[in-house]
Amino acid sequence: MTLITRRNALITAATGSGLLLAGCTKVRFGDTLTGSAGFQRVLAQAEAWTLSSQRFLLSGGAMAREYSVADISPKFKANGTLYPSGEDYEDAVNEEFARWRLTIDGMVSHPLSLSVAEIRSLPARTQITRHDCVEGWSAIGQWTGVPLGLLLKTAGVLPQAKYAVFHCADNLEGEPEKGGMQAPGQYYESIAVVDALHPQTLIAHSMNGKPLDVGHGAPLRLRVERQLGYKQAKYVQRIQLTDRLSGLYGGKGGYWEDRGYEWYAGI
Amino acid sequence: MTATADAPAAADGAARRPPRREVIYRHTVLVRLTHWLNVLAIVVMLGSGLNIFNAHPHLYWGQKGSELDRPFLSIDAVEAASGPRGVTTVAGAKFDTTGFLGVAVDKGQTLQKAWPSWMTIPSYQDLANARHWHFLFAWVLAVNGAAYLIWGVVSRHLKRDIWPTGRDLASLPQSILDHIRLRHPTGEAAKRYNILQRLAYLGVIILISLMVLTGLTMSPGFDAFAPWLLDLFGGRQSARSIHFLCASGIVAFVTVHLIEVVLAGPINEVMSMITGRYAVPPDHS
Numbered sequence: 001m002t003l004i005t006r007r008n009a010l011i012t013a014a015t016g017s018g019l020l021l022a023g024c025t026k027v028r029f030g031d032t033l034t035g036s037a038g039f040q041r042v043l044a045q046a047e048a049w050t051l052s053s054q055r056f057l058l059s060g061g062a063m064a065r066e067y068s069v070a071d072i073s074p075k076f077k078a079n080g081t082l083y084p085s086g087e088d089y090e091d092a093v094n095e096e097f098a099r100w101r102l103t104i105d106g107m108v109s110h111p112l113s114l115s116v117a118e119i120r121s122l123p124a125r126t127q128i129t130r131h132d133c134v135e136g137w138s139a140i141g142q143w144t145g146v147p148l149g150l151l152l153k154t155a156g157v158l159p160q161a162k163y164a165v166f167h168c169a170d171n172l173e174g175e176p177e178k179g180g181m182q183a184p185g186q187y188y189e190s191i192a193v194v195d196a197l198h199p200q201t202l203i204a205h206s207m208n209g210k211p212l213d214v215g216h217g218a219p220l221r222l223r224v225e226r227q228l229g230y231k232q233a234k235y236v237q238r239i240q241l242t243d244r245l246s247g248l249y250g251g252k253g254g255y256w257e258d259r260g261y262e263w264y265a266g267i
Numbered sequence: 268m269t270a271t272a273d274a275p276a277a278a279d280g281a282a283r284r285p286p287r288r289e290v291i292y293r294h295t296v297l298v299r300l301t302h303w304l305n306v307l308a309i310v311v312m313l314g315s316g317l318n319i320f321n322a323h324p325h326l327y328w329g330q331k332g333s334e335l336d337r338p339f340l341s342i343d344a345v346e347a348a349s350g351p352r353g354v355t356t357v358a359g360a361k362f363d364t365t366g367f368l369g370v371a372v373d374k375g376q377t378l379q380k381a382w383p384s385w386m387t388i389p390s391y392q393d394l395a396n397a398r399h400w401h402f403l404f405a406w407v408l409a410v411n412g413a414a415y416l417i418w419g420v421v422s423r424h425l426k427r428d429i430w431p432t433g434r435d436l437a438s439l440p441q442s443i444l445d446h447i448r449l450r451h452p453t454g455e456a457a458k459r460y461n462i463l464q465r466l467a468y469l470g471v472i473i474l475i476s477l478m479v480l481t482g483l484t485m486s487p488g489f490d491a492f493a494p495w496l497l498d499l500f501g502g503r504q505s506a507r508s509i510h511f512l513c514a515s516g517i518v519a520f521v522t523v524h525l526i527e528v529v530l531a532g533p534i535n536e537v538m539s540m541i542t543g544r545y546a547v548p549p550d551h552s
Binding site for chain 2: 028030031034040042043044045046047049050054057058062063064065067071073074075077130132133134135136137138139140177178179180181225226227228256259260261262266267
């Protein structure tokens, strides 16, 4: 019995130190893999699987849940740029966005240029939806705006167009608390044309019944429900229809995408 | 043992050798394969999950929640006269967790983050890459789990080996006493899972299933496909909290599981999960 107990004690010690070693090396091993270009390609595979499976599940055009007025967050956290820098935006705020234009160009048959007043006069949709930040928090707000599909129908999207790219007025400094790649840059975003045509995808001009405030993207922002917060581009000035994302900014289709985040943000 | 203690050294060696242990085929290839894939997936999911948690170290109940609402759990770094302190708040009660949660030292540097570097993948704060790890191994976990469950039903493994019978349940008090006294089943009794094993394995199957479902509930895309998940778990933020609590449950399971493996004879137990063959501990009678 003593022999067996001693053997067990030895084995226990060996297993224990093995696990401890595994625990310590796990971290380094994980860091090494994360930094390797080859493993980054493996990691990127998950996004392709997520995108194709969600495209399949959502092929019927399923709607994001809409909430009631009682569910609206008393304080809707503003994130990313809280006030775009530069005199141009400051001037635009002072003149209440009277000269702000939204242009729609690129692969369209009739490029558009609309004032905020014109956009406000178009048929609007109001929806109370949940905004899910990539960090983990959620807030519920009411958005009013013109369905992007309506604008795109007017502009006439050419069949070869695959993406709608949103060019924004803000230069984001980065958010170091998220870790990872951080460098200041012009904010932009892109979504697939199929998502741009979804009935809940809006160019929103109002939030909770009032014109958008600066923190939430005045005068115009994107609402693409069924995707995370970083896709909801604020301070939108130009929508460009294109068949490729390479060649624009960092080439990955968005400010955060260029800093390592998934282009498809349905998860 | 005592009866043969005085036997001369010249006596037949075979008689003094312990009786040959009966070896049974305990774990099928599918159980072994899914077990080790689960080990890999769960280690990565826990490490990357804690890195993701660090991006917003607060948990809420309901559909919505941000720092502007009231979390039921928060891990913060608070500036004090002596330097930053880690403060963990659970349901209003504050605990100083400096050195582990909120504020910890990593390679000589004092870092302000909820979970310490040695527990997260990557070790440094990197939400984008932690998400890549998490969602790649989420596929491994979900596909592996689905394969196990489908095979478990078809082969009747779940019904035969895991689902407790009435007699198993009746043996619960005795089994608890035996486990407390660290007395493990031998002979015939060791050839099948005892009631505490059955409940533990059933429990971890349920926990992993809940992990996958609450994880999907956090996906705004999957929510549009299956909005009933939001009702099932009481909202996206509730699902996020349940996700964290189930992960804690899995950590508790793994801890007890590893202790039991060591107590029951680690080589025999680990080898049985590699080769499938398990040496039955002989009766002492």
